[in-house]
């Protein structure tokens with residue numbers, strides 16, 4: 001198999017061709033996929049016809065799969081690594097997390113060891129008269145860092161962001177159990193990619209609730225300014241989903257945001273897997 005890598009032409013991301021995830025991937029093929037993943041932050045594999053087991057196997061090539069705290073409610077029988085993102089209602093309840101991730105964020109930033117990668121496989125894509133809805137936007141945190149003025153880079157060096165569920169001002173309610181499981185953590189605002197060594201910005205509204213040594217108001221204004229900078233159009237790729245897509249993103253290089261422009265009877269169903277990462281530095 002020859003692996004093709006075509007950059008999206010937008011702020012990040014590349015489409016990978018020549019890979020069939022229903023077949024075992026040899027090490028050299030996976031190495032090409034992983035190199036594209038490291039370089040582009042988001043990879044897109046179209047027209048995949050895979051089982052839950054095959055998604056878990058492919059996810060496992062990137063590292064150990066995490067079992068999401070939502071998997072108990074929104075899982076797939078026999079594949080606890082997969083959890084459903086969906087607005088579909090069966091027997092009076094959602095089969096998955098509806099309206100996941102409506103604001104810019106990166107997955108599991110609230111954990112001491114956040115996720116390396118997240119993978120979504122599109123099973124059902126909502127549409128309106130043929131217009132696909134429910135796009136996902138991605139932003140390139142490394143390009144955003146590179147584009148900062150030197151004075152700002154200097155100011156940010158060594159700063160740590162605070163991620164504290166109890167300090168959140170917005171977003172959906174977090175259970176006491178989850179709050180107890182994830183005590184407040186600090187992560188460097190300028191984060192070094194563990195594989196490429198590239199620096200990127202690891203800061204966003206809502207999840208990042210403060211900055212060590214800063215008054216709350218000063219922290220929130222800097223967090224807001226950086227969050228707006230990261231999501232400037234030149235750093236963004238907007239993914240329009242097709243059934244069969246497998247999209248994998250690097251939670252160090254990419255932030256993401258789900259467009260909430262659909263509702264039942266427009267159905268959306270994604271299989272999600274999450275790969276464990278390393279402690280940010």
Ligand SMILES: [Fe+2]
Nearest residue numbers: 101106107256
């Ligand atoms: Fe997310």
